[in-house]
Amino acid sequence: MRVSLFITCYNDTLFPETGKAVVRVLERLGHTVEFPSGQTCCGQMHWNTGYQAEALPLVARFVEQFRNAEAVVVPSSSCVAMMRDHYPKMAAELKDERLMAEVEALLPRVFEFSEFLTKRLGLEDVGAYYPHRVTYHASCHGLRNLELGDGPMRLLRAVRGIELVPLEGLEQCCGFGGTFAVKNADVSSAMLAEKTTAVLNTDAEACTACDNSCLMHIQGGLHRQRTGVKTVHLAEILAGDEVGR
Amino acid sequence: MSGVLDPRTSPPFPIVAKTMLGDSQLRKNVRHATDVIQTKRARVVGEMPDWQALREAGRQIRSHTMENLDFYLEELERNCTRAGGVVHWARDAEEARQIVVALVKESGSDEVIKIKSMTTEEIHLNPALEAAGIHPYETDLAELIIQLGEDWPSHIVVPALHKNRQQIREIFQKKMNLPELGERPQDLADAARMFLREKFLRVKTGLSGANFLIAETGGVCIIESEGNGRMCLTLPETLITVAGIDKVLPRYQDLEVVLQLVPRSATGERMNPYNSIWTGVNAKDGPRNFHVVLMDNARTEILADEEARQTLNCVRCGACQNACPVYRQTGGHAYGSVYAGPIGAILTPQLQEMHHAQSLPYASSLCGACYEVCPVKINIPEVLIHLRNKVVEQKGVSAEALAMKMMGMVFMSERRFRAAQRMGRMAEVPLVRKDGQGVGWIGWLPGMLGGWTQVRDLQEMPKETFRDWWEKRGKDGK
Ligand code: SF4
Numbered sequence: 001m002r003v004s005l006f007i008t009c010y011n012d013t014l015f016p017e018t019g020k021a022v023v024r025v026l027e028r029l030g031h032t033v034e035f036p037s038g039q040t041c042c043g044q045m046h047w048n049t050g051y052q053a054e055a056l057p058l059v060a061r062f063v064e065q066f067r068n069a070e071a072v073v074v075p076s077s078s079c080v081a082m083m084r085d086h087y088p089k090m091a092a093e094l095k096d097e098r099l100m101a102e103v104e105a106l107l108p109r110v111f112e113f114s115e116f117l118t119k120r121l122g123l124e125d126v127g128a129y130y131p132h133r134v135t136y137h138a139s140c141h142g143l144r145n146l147e148l149g150d151g152p153m154r155l156l157r158a159v160r161g162i163e164l165v166p167l168e169g170l171e172q173c174c175g176f177g178g179t180f181a182v183k184n185a186d187v188s189s190a191m192l193a194e195k196t197t198a199v200l201n202t203d204a205e206a207c208t209a210c211d212n213s214c215l216m217h218i219q220g221g222l223h224r225q226r227t228g229v230k231t232v233h234l235a236e237i238l239a240g241d242e243v244g245r
Numbered sequence: 246m247s248g249v250l251d252p253r254t255s256p257p258f259p260i261v262a263k264t265m266l267g268d269s270q271l272r273k274n275v276r277h278a279t280d281v282i283q284t285k286r287a288r289v290v291g292e293m294p295d296w297q298a299l300r301e302a303g304r305q306i307r308s309h310t311m312e313n314l315d316f317y318l319e320e321l322e323r324n325c326t327r328a329g330g331v332v333h334w335a336r337d338a339e340e341a342r343q344i345v346v347a348l349v350k351e352s353g354s355d356e357v358i359k360i361k362s363m364t365t366e367e368i369h370l371n372p373a374l375e376a377a378g379i380h381p382y383e384t385d386l387a388e389l390i391i392q393l394g395e396d397w398p399s400h401i402v403v404p405a406l407h408k409n410r411q412q413i414r415e416i417f418q419k420k421m422n423l424p425e426l427g428e429r430p431q432d433l434a435d436a437a438r439m440f441l442r443e444k445f446l447r448v449k450t451g452l453s454g455a456n457f458l459i460a461e462t463g464g465v466c467i468i469e470s471e472g473n474g475r476m477c478l479t480l481p482e483t484l485i486t487v488a489g490i491d492k493v494l495p496r497y498q499d500l501e502v503v504l505q506l507v508p509r510s511a512t513g514e515r516m517n518p519y520n521s522i523w524t525g526v527n528a529k530d531g532p533r534n535f536h537v538v539l540m541d542n543a544r545t546e547i548l549a550d551e552e553a554r555q556t557l558n559c560v561r562c563g564a565c566q567n568a569c570p571v572y573r574q575t576g577g578h579a580y581g582s583v584y585a586g587p588i589g590a591i592l593t594p595q596l597q598e599m600h601h602a603q604s605l606p607y608a609s610s611l612c613g614a615c616y617e618v619c620p621v622k623i624n625i626p627e628v629l630i631h632l633r634n635k636v637v638e639q640k641g642v643s644a645e646a647l648a649m650k651m652m653g654m655v656f657m658s659e660r661r662f663r664a665a666q667r668m669g670r671m672a673e674v675p676l677v678r679k680d681g682q683g684v685g686w687i688g689w690l691p692g693m694l695g696g697w698t699q700v701r702d703l704q705e706m707p708k709e710t711f712r713d714w715w716e717k718r719g720k721d722g723k
Contacts, residue, residue, distance in 0.1 A: 007711050007712075009662070011711065012666075012710050012711045013669065013706065013710055014704075014706060014707070016707050016710055016711035016714055017707075018711075019711035019714075019715075020711065035711075035712070035715045037659060037715075037716075038659050039659075040655075040656040040659065041656040041662075043656070045652070046649060046652070047630065048611060048630055049633060049637075049649065050606075050632075050633030050634040050635075050636055050637035051634075051637055051649045051653065052634045052637075053653075054649055054650060054652070054653030055653075057653075057657060058656060058657075061656075061657065085627075140610070140611075140612040140613055140614075141613070144616070171614075172570060173570045173610050173612035173614065175570065176610065177609070177610025177611055177612065178611070179607075180607065180609065180610045180611070181697060182694060183696070184258070184259050184571070184607065184608060185259075185696030185697070185699050186259065186262055186263045186266055186699075187259070187571055187574050187575060187608075188696075189699060189701075190266055190574045191570050191571075191574060191610070192700065192701070193700075216704075217701060219704070220697070220700075220701025220702050220703055220704075223701075223702040223704075224701055
């Protein structure tokens, strides 16, 4: 299949390894990968903080980049949730009927990375090898908006060499919430403290998730506490293979 | 505590939240109580095979009612009047208070026994009664604790959720003059019973809220766990009910749906121990005079806002509060309003002048746990975002708005986006410190961003963006 990547602004800027891992997994599975270079941001930060006017034009921009895609793969659950939950309404707000139709036609072809593997390709074993003790955090948008369910866990269970340890309070928000982490820093910190405690209680070497925004926040807390526990995007675990090591 | 829960004067959420986060006893109490309720709720919801269908039915009933509210309110008034009730209309809190005070005086009493009611809390009725020389007695156990403790409710179903048994005992010892009071739940319940029984038998005027108003019959429905409400509904000569106009249900039959949804969501019970429905007056039984005060208090404005209208569907079960990770950290008082948690975060800024809106719609990580548990499927995150947009539009120019505008422009052009990525890498250089492994970390950020580095480090930006890597890869033919 011809897969178009939407890497998202913060993955592009801050977590390029995640994008590279997505490329590696998809190519290893025999797909052709494209990266439309005009892509930037889905508009989530603006939209969720109340800056609707700034977010609206990004809908058309996204459609422009991906209208001909066979499938769009996004390694970020919150960005996919943003598009699925809000793009149709945003296009309607712009009173642009053509855009509305295009959004409607495009969205069923947009997938979060793990969702693409499990639901679109029907895969669980993607031939990965990752000999580490890992715990999985279910990001809120993946869990509730995208209803990823145990999809990511099934992918992880099929990874060779991995030791999976369950995270207590799996469905609890980590406290990131975009600008929430800054606007309500104290509450966000208190929520993070619970999450990092849960991660440390697992004795895992790494905590993984389908969203680098949660991971950046969790990693920030773990590093401040000098714990040595790493965070790693699910794609990077699935990209690991025995040949590469 | 007094004064804090007035949304017109309460400090912004992050400020009060910070104080609350320092109260470890309160946080322990809130955590424990919400854990217990959530576990019970999960169990009784889990045993319902048609729970999602029931939620959808609840949502439809409530949405249909809101879309035809004027019709159902008129029907309610007609049927209530026909049954011997008297209907009063109050535009706002002030008017509602005046009507109630006048009605109590008319009843010839300078005391009232009260059923737990968030609506009367919303309009600060007790202080108004006291100012008019009328003593209100709360009869719900939790409300009694709040009243005697000179405190404010912190949860819409369990108002004294932030207090533990020991603290309650101390309040009772002091205020009921019972220095020898034991500490078993039974001892506390007995003390409250003795204290209240005398009031039930003496006071001739009762005051209630309403869980639901039934348009088809003109009836009022109250559901409760303790039976105190039933005493207040049957013993007094005069009964006054204060209800928001959003409490209407079209048909008697609709109770079938909501009376399954509410108790399971609220307290994890299959049904409420006491379900009371009364319609007007009856010569043989119950109060001789019945009044219902239908209060608007900004509800028609919420109704007019298509995107926020679903706020009015709320059946006040409190499930969203128990599920909310923010509420669970801070407890209810941080919200500066008797409506706390997710529902408070959307309801309060709309009920009051937008004063409190500056902070409440932002008091959420948008995790969606509230939406997931809401028995009538109110999409609280969606309403929060809608209200945030209103705040942004009202606030106009600010440092944040400028930054957001600039970022918005950056995202509209690939060239500008790449330039911003490069600039970010340059700007962070003075802030980066290398750790033992040679990885760069930022432990301090200036200004607005300082909240981030309060407890978190930020890894330095990688030298190469994904798109740079992708382009190079293309050139090298991999
Ligand atoms: S918003 Fe929903 S969950 Fe929250 S109190 Fe109202 S009905 Fe219950």
